Amino acid sequence: MKTVTILGPSQSGKSTLAKALAGLEAGTSRSLSLFGEAAVTMFRYLDEDWAVLDCPGGAEGLSLTGSALAASDVAVLCVSADVDAAVLAAPYLRLLEASNVPTLIFINKLDVATDRTSDVVAALQAYSAHGIVLREVPIRENGEITGVVDLISERAWAFHDGARSSLMEVPKDMQAREQEARADLLEHLADFDDALLEELIEDQKVMSDEIYEVSTKVLQHHDLIPTFLGAAAKGNGLTRLMKSLRHEVPGIEALSDRLGASPVAVGIFADQVKHLGKTVLIRAVGAEVLAGTQVAGGSIGSLVDIDAKTPVSHLAPGALALTVKTDHLSLRTPIYGASEPVDTPVWAVAHAPKHRSLISPVNDRDDARLSLALTKLAEIDPGLSIEQDSQSGKAILATQDQRHQRRVVAKLDEVFGVSVTLEAIPPALFETITRRVETQHRHRKQSGGAGQFADVVMEIEPLPRGAGFVFAETVKGGAVPRNYMSAVEAGVRDALVEGPNGWPVVDIKVTLKDGKHHAVDSSDHAFRTAAKGAVRDAMTEAKPIVLQPIHRISIHVPSPFSGGLVPLVTGLKGQVLGFEAEGDVAGWDVFSALLPAASDAELFQALGSASRGTAWYEAELDHYEEAHGAVATMAPAT
Numbered sequence: 001m002k003t004v005t006i007l008g009p010s011q012s013g014k015s016t017l018a019k020a021l022a023g024l025e026a027g028t029s030r031s032l033s034l035f036g037e038a039a040v041t042m043f044r045y046l047d048e049d050w051a052v053l054d055c056p057g058g059a060e061g062l063s064l065t066g067s068a069l070a071a072s073d074v075a076v077l078c079v080s081a082d083v084d085a086a087v088l089a090a091p092y093l094r095l096l097e098a099s100n101v102p103t104l105i106f107i108n109k110l111d112v113a114t115d116r117t118s119d120v121v122a123a124l125q126a127y128s129a130h131g132i133v134l135r136e137v138p139i140r141e142n143g144e145i146t147g148v149v150d151l152i153s154e155r156a157w158a159f160h161d162g163a164r165s166s167l168m169e170v171p172k173d174m175q176a177r178e179q180e181a182r183a184d185l186l187e188h189l190a191d192f193d194d195a196l197l198e199e200l201i202e203d204q205k206v207m208s209d210e211i212y213e214v215s216t217k218v219l220q221h222h223d224l225i226p227t228f229l230g231a232a233a234k235g236n237g238l239t240r241l242m243k244s245l246r247h248e249v250p251g252i253e254a255l256s257d258r259l260g261a262s263p264v265a266v267g268i269f270a271d272q273v274k275h276l277g278k279t280v281l282i283r284a285v286g287a288e289v290l291a292g293t294q295v296a297g298g299s300i301g302s303l304v305d306i307d308a309k310t311p312v313s314h315l316a317p318g319a320l321a322l323t324v325k326t327d328h329l330s331l332r333t334p335i336y337g338a339s340e341p342v343d344t345p346v347w348a349v350a351h352a353p354k355h356r357s358l359i360s361p362v363n364d365r366d367d368a369r370l371s372l373a374l375t376k377l378a379e380i381d382p383g384l385s386i387e388q389d390s391q392s393g394k395a396i397l398a399t400q401d402q403r404h405q406r407r408v409v410a411k412l413d414e415v416f417g418v419s420v421t422l423e424a425i426p427p428a429l430f431e432t433i434t435r436r437v438e439t440q441h442r443h444r445k446q447s448g449g450a451g452q453f454a455d456v457v458m459e460i461e462p463l464p465r466g467a468g469f470v471f472a473e474t475v476k477g478g479a480v481p482r483n484y485m486s487a488v489e490a491g492v493r494d495a496l497v498e499g500p501n502g503w504p505v506v507d508i509k510v511t512l513k514d515g516k517h518h519a520v521d522s523s524d525h526a527f528r529t530a531a532k533g534a535v536r537d538a539m540t541e542a543k544p545i546v547l548q549p550i551h552r553i554s555i556h557v558p559s560p561f562s563g564g565l566v567p568l569v570t571g572l573k574g575q576v577l578g579f580e581a582e583g584d585v586a587g588w589d590v591f592s593a594l595l596p597a598a599s600d601a602e603l604f605q606a607l608g609s610a611s612r613g614t615a616w617y618e619a620e621l622d623h624y625e626e627a628h629g630a631v632a633t634m635a636p637a638t
Contacts, residue, residue: 001042001049001050001051001320002049002073002245002249003051003072003318003320004021004051004052004053004075004076004245005053005065005068006018006052006055006075006076007055007061008077008089009079009080009089009092010061012057012079012088012108012109013078013109013233014055014078014108015054015056016232016233017076017106017232017238018054020235022041024043024045024238024239025043025044025045025046028043028044029043030042030043030305030306030307031306032306032307032308034270034271034279034281035381035407036056036064036404036407037061038055039053039054040281041054045242045246046246048246050245053068053071053072053269055068058400058403059401060383060399060400060401060403060404062095062350062351062400063350063351063383063400064350066347066348066350066382067267067268067334068268068269069096069099069348070344070345071255071267071285072255073102073250074250075096075101075102076104076106077092077096077103077104077106079106079124080107080108081108081109081110081117081120082109082115083123086123087123087561088612088613088614089124089127093586094127094588097128097129097130097585097586098347099347099348100222100258101222101258102220102221102222103130104225104226104227104245105124105226105228106227106230106237107121107227108230108231109232109233110138110236111236117227118134118181121134121227126586127558127586127587128225129584129585130222130223130224131191132224132225132227133189133224133226133227134151134229135152135215135226135244136150136229136240137151137177137181137229139156139171139174145229146159147168148229148240150240151178151181151182152185152208152211152215153208154182154208155167155170156168156169159231159237161234161235161236162235163235164239165236165239186200186206189215191223192218192223195210196210196211215244219244220248220249220250220254226244228240228241252285252317252318256286256317259285259335259342261335261342262286263285263335263336263337263342264284264286264293264336264338265282265284265336266334267280267282267330268320269281270329270330270331270379270380270381271380272376272377272380272411272416274415276308276324277325278329279308279322280330280331280380281306282315282320282321282322282329282336283318283320284316284317284318284319285317285318286317287317288314288316289303289315290303290314290315294338294339295326295329295336295338296329296333296336296340297340298329301324301325302323303315303324305321306322330379331380332378334382349382350383351616352618353384353398353399353400353404354400354604354619355398355399355402355404355604356387356398356425356601357422357423358389358395358397358423358424359395359396359397359421360423361418361421362421366418366419370395370412370420371395372416373415374395374397374412376416377408377411377412383399383404384400386398389425390428391426391636392426397422401608425601426634426636427548427634428549429548429549429634429636430504430546431499431544432462432463432505432545432547433539433542433543433545434462434542434543434545435542435543436460436542437542438458438513439458439538439541440455440456440457440458441456441458441531441534441537442454442530445526450520451521452523453516453517453521454515454516454523454526454527454529454530454531455515455517455530456515456530457515458492458510458513458531459513460509460510460511460535460542461509461511462507463508463509464507465547465625466507466624467507469496469506469507470508470509471489471492473488474511474512475512480512480514480515480517480527484527487524487527487528488530489531490531491528491530491531491533492510492532492535495531495534495536495539496508496535502636503546506547507547512531546627546632546634547625547626547627548596548597548624548627549597549623550594550595550621550622550623550624550625551596551597551600551620552594552619552620552622553569553574553591553603553619554591554592554618555593555615555617556588556590556616557579557588557589557611557615558587558588558589558614559581559587559589561614562579562589564610565579565593565610568610569591569595569603571606572596572602572603573596574595574596575594575595576592576593577593578591579592594622598627
C-alpha cells in the first residue's frame, strides 16, 4: 500500500481531489474522518492498494500535517489556478522543503482559471528552493482550458466533464509553445542526469521512456517538484496525476530510510471516541505489526480497519490500521520504536499555539474531569497545549485559532461530558517602587496569656529591572536576635505578594536596620507580622508603579507581507526592530519587534488578517517596563 498526503490552503479543493482520486474505481473506497477534520481514505486502483491522507487547511490543519507527512510516501500540494493565491501555499511549501518528502503539485480549478499556469508556477517558485516544473501545459480554446498536453509523451488530452479525458491531436497553434515547455522540462531534468544532459548537448532525440525514468529518479530524490493540471470537481486531470503516483513514487523502504530511525510504526491521526476511547491511526514501517507487538514501550491492544470495527490480524509494512486499547500511543511523539518513541523530526512539530484562553468547568465538581479530558485531548492533537496561569492558577487552553478552540470545546462536551467557560487571560503585571523609604513598625498584642511584641526599623529601595528581591540586615548590638531573622524575611516576602495596586512586587531591596524585642513576648510570629506591616506601610510612600512585561516577537512571514507589519506593530504600541530574509528559506522574512504582552491577543488576530493566515510568531519575555493608561489601572482578577 502506498500512502499519499494531500495538503494545501483552504478553498484549494484538496478534499475534492482526495475524493476524486479515490473514486477512479467505483466501489473500492472507504473513508474515516477524525478529530480536526482530518480524513483517511483507502481505495484500490489498477489492483493496487492506496491510502490518501486529507489534511484540512488553515492553522489547525497545518499542525496535523507534520504527522501525516512523516507517514507518507509522497505529498500532493493542491493549489488554485490563481497567481494571487500562490502566497497561501507558502507555509506548505516551506514544510515540504524541510520534510524532504517527494512532492507533486496539482494546480486545481482549471475550469475557472484566468491566469496563465506558467505565471502560477512562477509565483509558487518564489517560496521553494526546489525547482517547480510543468509536466503538462494547458490547451485553450476561446479563453477556456479544454485539455492538456503531456510534455513527456507529447500526447494531448481533451477534458470532458465527469468523464475520462480522450486523446486528441496537439493543436497546431500551440505546438511551438509545447516544444518550448518541453525543452524547459528536459533542461531541468538534465541537471540531475548526466546521460540526458549529454543527449541534449548533442541535440539527440530523447525517447519518452528515458524521460519517464529520469523523472522517476528525480521525484524519488525530491530534486524537483513536477506540476500537473486539472479540475478535480469535474474529474479532469486525475488519470495523468494517478499515473505519475503509480509509476514514480517510491515504496515503503524509502520512507524508512528518510526517517532514519528504524521505526516500527508512525502515528498519523488520532481521536477520542465516546464509548471507544483513544484511537490512533498508525502505519507499519519497518516490520509487521500485530496485536501485542511492542511499540513505544507498550503493547498494541488491538488493530481494526478504518471502519473502527473490523479486526485486522496484522499490518504488513506500508499498511494502515486503527489501534484500540493502546492508550500509551500519542501524537506528541508520532514515530514509534519497539521500546520507546523515536524523536519526532523538528519539521514535523506543530507551531506553538498562540490562541490562548483561561478555561474552567461550568460546574466546579467537574474540575478533575476537565483536567483529565484536556490531558487526553493534548495526546491526540499536536497543535494543542495546556498550561497553567501563574496568577489565577486556572488552566490555559492554547490552540491554533478560534475554529480549533471551538472544536476542542465541542469535543469536551460531546465525549467527556464537560461544559466549560472561556475567559481572556489578563496580563501578568507586577509592581515596584521608585524611591527609597525608611519606616518603623511595632507589633504589640496582649490577650491575657503570653503577649506578642516585635519592633522593626526597615528601609526599602528600588533595584534595577530584573534584579528581583534582595533582603539584607545591618542590625547591631542584638536589637533583633539572629534567630528571628528568617521570620523577618518571611514577613517581608508576605508583604511583597501583593503591593498597593494589587500586583506582586519585584525589583526591591529590603534592609532590616534596627528594632527591639522582648525576652518573653517576642516570637517568630510577632516579628513576621511586624516586618509585613513595615513593608506595607513603606510601599504606599515609595511611589509604587505598575510594570508590564514586554515580549520580543519574531514573526515568520512571507516577504510580500513584511512591509505591512510595520503599521500593525506600531498600532499595538510596539517597537519595530527590523526584518531580514529568513536564512535559506525561500520567500520568507523574520520580522522582529518589542510588544507589550497585553497586546498579544490583538497581535494574533491582526496578524491573521495582515498575512492572510500564512504567518506565525514566537514570543519570549524581554524585559518589564512601566505601564501606562488602561493597563496601569487594571485590577487583578479575583
